């Protein structure tokens with residue numbers, strides 16, 4: 001082996017390294033895009049779930065809450081609230097009752113406004129929050145209340 005670091009050697013390291021990482025990047029991208037559809041169970045997005053997302057956006061819930069870690073840090077994480085509040089045994093009833101009962105006016109607690117949602121909108125929100133709670137997020141966010 002020559003004891004001199006030649007231009008040719010530097011070039012080979014550059015091209016070899018670039019090729020290696022480009023192939024790695026393509027491989028990981030293919031892996032991610034084939035894994036995601038299984039994790040977000042998009043086949044379960046019913047018209048009601050879609051309507052719930054619409055209600056969520058129109059009322060700017062994300063302005064105070066996080067959803068799967070994204071959003072504002074004023075109020076609790078809601079991506080998992082359906083499971084956290086009882087899942088199929090009462091999670092939906094809790095969410096509806098909670099939204100209808102706001103503002104709590106409890107002293108010293110942060111307040112959530114009254115949105116005057118219809119029964120249909122509340123049901124849709126529950127369907128949307130149930131759907132988000134069933135996404136495989138690999139336990140993200142790490143703190144269940146966000």
Ligand code: HEC
Nearest residue numbers: 059060061063064074075076081095098109110111112113
């Ligand atoms: C102005 C800020 C604000 C907005 C906007 C807001 N919330 Fe809240 N929300 C709060 C606060 C603050 C709490 C926690 C209050 C407490 O613990 O006393 C809360 C709590 C909740 C809870 C109970 C969480 C738990 O862990 O039990 C649910 C469910 C909820 N909000 C749903 C919604 C939905 C759905 C929307 C949109 C339609 C929304 N919120 C919009 C401030 C907000």
